[in-house]
Amino acid sequence: MKYDKLKRAQSVSQTFASIDAQPAHSLTSASSPVLLTQEQVAQMFGVSAKWVERKRSEGGGPAYVKLGTGLRAPVRYNLQTVVAWFESQERSNTSEQH
Secondary structure (H helix, E strand, O other): OHHHHHHHHHHHHHHHHHHHOOOHHHOOOOOOOOEEOHHHHHHHHOOOHHHHHHHHHHOOOOOOEEOOOOOOOOEEEEHHHHHHHHHHOOOOOOOOOO
């Protein structure tokens, strides 16, 4: 269990590093949110993209933004929101519930 938590934390750190490594022109401005795809969020946590999609549908996952109104409108996740959600999932024992 602790190994999985460490592995996921390292994955989050690596994702931050890869985002930081992007050229400045790839982001519109310093104040603009960094938006992630479903696949990028899945990679951060070491889960499948379907898991992220299921959490979005059933609830319990990080908040998201839908860019449009149609069924095929793209979905994005604000990096800061994803990190805050991840940090809120920390537990000290199995009997804790949120």
